[in-house]
Amino acid sequence: MGCTNCSYDSNGTPKGCGDKGHCSSGSCNKRNTYDWINTLELDDPMEFNMVEVSFKKGSRKDFYIKKDHLQCQTGDMVLVESTSGYDLGRVSLSGELVRLQMKKKRVPQDRITLSVIRKANERDLEKLEEARSLEKDAMVRARAISRSLGLDMKVGDVEYQGDKKKATFFYTADGRVDFRELVRSYAKEFKVKIEMRQIGARQESARIGGIGACGRELCCSTWLSDFKSVSTTAARYQNISINQTKLSGQCGRLKCCLNYELDSYMDALEDFPRKADRIKTKKGNASLIKTNIFKGLLYYSYDDPMLRGPMAALTKQRVKDIQAMNKAGEYPEDLLDVEAIIERENAKSASVEFADVTGEIELPETKRRRKGKSKNKRRGKSEGKRPQGKREQSGNSKPKKDKGPASKSKNSNNSASKEKGSNQGPKGEAKANSKGNNKRNNRNRKNRPKKKNEGDGNNSAPKS
Secondary structure, three states, X not given: OOOOOOOEOOOOOEOOXXXXXXXXXXXXXXXXOXXXXXXXXXXXOOOOOEEEEEEOOOOEEEEEEOOOOOOOOOOOEEEEEOOOOEEEEXXXXXXXXXXXXXXXXXXOHHHOOOEEEXXXXXXXXXXXXXXXXXXXXXXXXXXXXHHHOOOOOEEEEEEEOOOOOEEEEEEEOOOOOOOHHHHHHHHXXXXXXXXXXXXXXXXXXXXXXXXXXXXXEOXXXXXXXXXXXXXXXXXXXXXXXXXXXXXXXXXXXXXXXXXXXHHXXXXXXXXXXXXXXXXXXXXXXEEEEEEEOOOOEEEEEEOOOOOOOOOEEEEHHHHHHHHHHHHOOOOOOOOOOHHHHHHHHHHHHHHHOOOOOOOOOOOOOOOOOOHHHHHHHHHHHHHHHOOHHHHHHOOOOOOOOOOOHHHHHHHHHHHHHHHHHHHHOXXXXXXXXXXXXXXXXXXXXXXXXXXXXXXXXXXOOOOO
């Protein structure tokens, strides 16, 4: 934003900047232009004899003729001719870039008649500072006078000429204003030559400056030089809610930035289906709720309150297919959103696709144990632990043939030992003890005397 309280040094450059009045942040001058040819410090023998001069820190710019004997570069403060007296400004462009700027703004070279007089000195800069200090009070007084005369207008800015002999009042109005009486009042009040210039609301905001909703300086006050018409259709194409307070800028008109991305949205909308506000299914009719342009999705919801639920996100091709079916008198079963379609495709691919994993997957070697073998092994182990005498008692063992008298004596000894061993085992001893105990208990019961109450089984009382 063009600040009015920026002080200058003896050479006319702003203090604290040192960039010849062209700060890199763009806060010291409106609509800055970077003269990159001048920074190369190259001498051009065929230099263009025109310069661009900015007034009031970039609020207004104009082209002037530079005479051959005058040496001025970009950033120098110069005195220039005007229709009445002279004015003071800063050279913003010089050399070949001025030719390109004139071609861009469509300014013919033969129309430029005013020229640069000389470089400004200290007295000229002091006079310019005095003129800038009078502008704020003059604007407040001018608004009061216009209101007293009952004129439907608003004074937006006042600019004094460098020699303080002329003041230009910039105002905005809905229609034409008869300001003949107003000019007389201004001339009597300010005692200078008065010029009234009507501007639009956007030009007013460009001169005043400010911070936009995006947090940056206004485009019209920094770089935007031509204003294109903005309509609400630009907001509709971008799916922006038509809210006048949010779509309006500080000038009260629609924001210029609504046109910046309009071409991208128009290109993306070419592939979308036409007249897709309502589609029909067997469950019921569905209406379009919202559209995601860059993702290519259309969100639908059923009109029936009993079927209302989460919105179904349909692709552009899916909506076109449903429209073709409806045109042919057919209706789909349901609104399949993108997630449902992806699940179906994954299920189909999983059921159809096969993979050859021969040699890729190796199963670990596992030893299978059979129940029959394990039992036989356990039996074999238990039989191996038995004593040799018991093995010979088993019925499967075959009797050995008699080889002679020696063998008969051995067999007789073995049979005797078996008869003895059968009575001497631990189980045999337990059985014999239990039988002997039973016999003793029976004898004791028989020899035990009976009680008085015990008799033949009758419970008769004893006789008295």
